[in-house]
Amino acid sequence: MCEQCGPAETSQDVRSADPSRRKLVLGLGAGLGVALTGVPALTSSAWAATLKDGRWCNPALGYFPSGGHYGAPRGSSSHAGQDVTNSTGTAVYAAAAGTVIRRGTAVVPGRTGNGLVISHGSGRYTYYGHLSVFRVSLNATVAAGQRIADMGATGNVTGPHLHFETHSGALGTTVNPVSYLAARGVDLGGGWSTIDPGAVGATVKAVQHLITQRGTTLVADGDYGSVSVNAVKKFQAARGLVVDGQVGPKTWASLVYSLKQGSSGAHVRGLQTALNKRSAGIAVDGDFGSVTNSAVRTYQSVNRLVVDGVAGPKTWAAAVG
Numbered sequence: 001m002c003e004q005c006g007p008a009e010t011s012q013d014v015r016s017a018d019p020s021r022r023k024l025v026l027g028l029g030a031g032l033g034v035a036l037t038g039v040p041a042l043t044s045s046a047w048a049a050t051l052k053d054g055r056w057c058n059p060a061l062g063y064f065p066s067g068g069h070y071g072a073p074r075g076s077s078s079h080a081g082q083d084v085t086n087s088t089g090t091a092v093y094a095a096a097a098g099t100v101i102r103r104g105t106a107v108v109p110g111r112t113g114n115g116l117v118i119s120h121g122s123g124r125y126t127y128y129g130h131l132s133v134f135r136v137s138l139n140a141t142v143a144a145g146q147r148i149a150d151m152g153a154t155g156n157v158t159g160p161h162l163h164f165e166t167h168s169g170a171l172g173t174t175v176n177p178v179s180y181l182a183a184r185g186v187d188l189g190g191g192w193s194t195i196d197p198g199a200v201g202a203t204v205k206a207v208q209h210l211i212t213q214r215g216t217t218l219v220a221d222g223d224y225g226s227v228s229v230n231a232v233k234k235f236q237a238a239r240g241l242v243v244d245g246q247v248g249p250k251t252w253a254s255l256v257y258s259l260k261q262g263s264s265g266a267h268v269r270g271l272q273t274a275l276n277k278r279s280a281g282i283a284v285d286g287d288f289g290s291v292t293n294s295a296v297r298t299y300q301s302v303n304r305l306v307v308d309g310v311a312g313p314k315t316w317a318a319a320v321g
């Protein structure tokens, strides 16, 4: 974890991970009835559900170290991000599309080591800290899931990890990354993603390819509209799952196939599409040949998964996470 992951630029109280503390402190000025205004990531589930739109993804695989949570005490301040521990060299991906606006050492006040800031528009930013290697340049435009860096141990740390921050409203106004991503259908802890009707992008294409393999041919256009939603509902009904059209952990687990060299079909296209979201750069041809085998092994290696070339549930969950 971070020994001295620095404070954010705003009132430390707004950053607190302790809801009671946040409510108490904000309540001093705003009144308890509206205490959580401005901290939306933790509140309305209905509001949150509309944001599981496929636009966000998991920036890195690892585990949450003790004391590395958002709001953890750091001297007179509190921890501004969530630490995700893994070994140096583990891949770090852009959590959403955007522009690299800062790249270097101590690029945000109070932060140490090599860091990147990506602007996602509308006052939203993500920060990636303690990196060992940068894989994008300053001012680069990045896609969601694009590999941007390697995990490292630069700055004031006790070991390699990603220090990940989410900022909402302005750079410096941090929110809890775990709940911020959860509201957007992403499990920072590494589990399956969740997408709702209306979602767009590569993860939706992966679903469409998998549904095609399951027997209902869909156009893989990345648009999770009514035709695709109805096909997923039909699949859910056939599997005895909750028929809501939401592709979450249970539906994913039923939908994916374990694939390896020699496999061919729409499900392989789904896998290839998911790997390309993570910078694999392979043809989406439905043929799990040597190129796809190599891409799967590389993906497994840089994410510290078992490197066996078999795309099973863990590899799928990581790739669509």
Ligand SMILES: [Zn+2]
Pocket (backbone or CB within 6 Å): 001, 002, 005, 068, 079, 081, 082, 083, 162, 163, 164
């Ligand atoms: Zn940290």
